[in-house]
Amino acid sequence: MHTTNYFQTLILVSDDCKRDGPAVPERAGSIAALQFGLLNGAPHAMSSDDLLWRVELARNPELSDTDENRQAYFSKGRACLRTSPLVKSYGWGIHSDGEGRVALVGGGSPEYLALVADGDVKKVPGIRSSRKK
Numbered sequence: 666m667h668t669t670n671y672f673q674t675l676i677l678v679s680d681d682c683k684r685d686g687p688a689v690p691e692r693a694g695s696i697a698a699l700q701f702g703l704l705n706g707a708p709h710a711m712s713s714d715d716l717l718w719r720v721e722l723a724r725n726p727e728l729s730d731t732d733e734n735r736q737a738y739f740s741k742g743r744a745c746l747r748t749s750p751l752v753k754s755y756g757w758g759i760h761s762d763g764e765g766r767v768a769l770v771g772g773g774s775p776e777y778l779a780l781v782a783d784g785d786v787k788k789v790p791g792i793r794s795s796r797k798k
Contacts, residue, residue: 666736669713669745671761671789675780676747678772679791684756687771697750699723701769704751704759708768713746713759714739716767752791760786 690697699720703711711719718735722728746767751757758770758777770777780786 666739667742668739669717669743670765671713671745671787672765673763673785674761674787674789675770675777676749676752676759676761677781677788677790678756678758678777679753679793681793681795682752682754682756682772682791684754684772686773687756687769690750690755694724695750696720696724697755700749700751701755701757704767704769709760709762709764709766711767712765713761713767716746717743747789748792753794758791 690701692698700716703716703719718730718738721738722730728734746752746759749757749759751769752759756772758772758780760768760770760780762768770780781788
């Protein structure tokens with residue numbers, strides 16, 4: 666089974682994000698809004714895999730939440746949170762703690778800057794929305 670989990674890692678806001686700071690996604694039902702809704706009120710409560718699975722369940726109500734379906738979902742590689750619209754378009758970083766649980770961190774916030782400066786936290790860039798020219 667594949668995983669998207671990171672440990673003790675900060676996914677940085679994509680360098681081509683057009684926002685100066687974090688923004689709340691406005692389009693209800695979008696991947697960004699679903700991810701934001703699950704993460705905003707519960708920092709470090711679930712892993713990246715848990716988040717992606719919950720979003721999949723929300724977007725596909727005919728899919729039942731069983732171990733068999735979850736294993737089938739992760740039986741092939743899935744895009745990690747480096748591709749999240751929160752990172753690419755909404756100005757959020759995503760921190761994974763030592764147990765792989767994720768939390769939103771507003772780009773440019775004191776918490777974000779402290780994680781960027783922390784040598785014990787691995788940094789990975791968010792995926793760019795467009796190709797470099």
